[in-house]
Amino acid sequence: MKLIAPTEGVVHFSSEIFQQKNIFKNIGYLPEHPFFYQYLKGIELLTYLGELQGLSKDEVKKRALSLGDRINIAHAFDRPIRKYSKGMLQRIGLLAAILHEPRLVVLDEPLSGLDPIGRKMVKELISELKKNGQTVFFSSHIVSDLEEVSDYVVVLDEGKLIHEGKLSELLTEENEQFDLIFTSKNSMPYEMDGKY
Secondary structure (H helix, E strand, O other), X not given: OOOOXXXXXXXXXXXXXXXXXXXXXXXXXXXXXXXXXXXXEHHHHHHHXXXXXXXXHHHHHHHHXXXXXXXXXXXXXXXXXXXXXXXXXXXXXXXXXXXOOOOEEEXXXXXXXXXXXXXXXHHHHXXXXXXXXXXXXXXXXXXXXXXXXXXXXXXXXXXXXXXXXXXXXXXXXXXXXXXXXXXXXXXXXXXXXXXX
């Protein structure tokens, strides 16, 4: 099943996953702006998505309650999703992405819309997924978030690769250089090298 055909590039993860009949059982995905069926309750959404992945209702309930308590969303499972805030949608979306314990988890700006406590809870959960041997592909524009949860980073600028490697390499002395460009309506751009 393809929704969008790739324009270029290759992703190497695990040939074993892609040889399976249903590779989606090993992949979890949370987009930056998730959209869910508004009239379902949170637990109904999780049950529906869990059953699509082959989980029983009992397995869904057990995992949902355990994970939901960890990121403070279990209290809202019986509410219709249309009444969820942006942060609550992110939380329920994260649960939907990891409920079936996928080996690869792709999270696009998963901390967007979360309050400081929610951000801390989600970062702790992401770190735990890593410890359990799951690969988490986490995209963010917030460098401090990446520092807390990432081992390996890829930096892109307008689709071009700027840096790839361990986070510690990115933060070395040689990589602390940047260019500042100041512009105004009445003058030409002025460039200045600097360090942060």
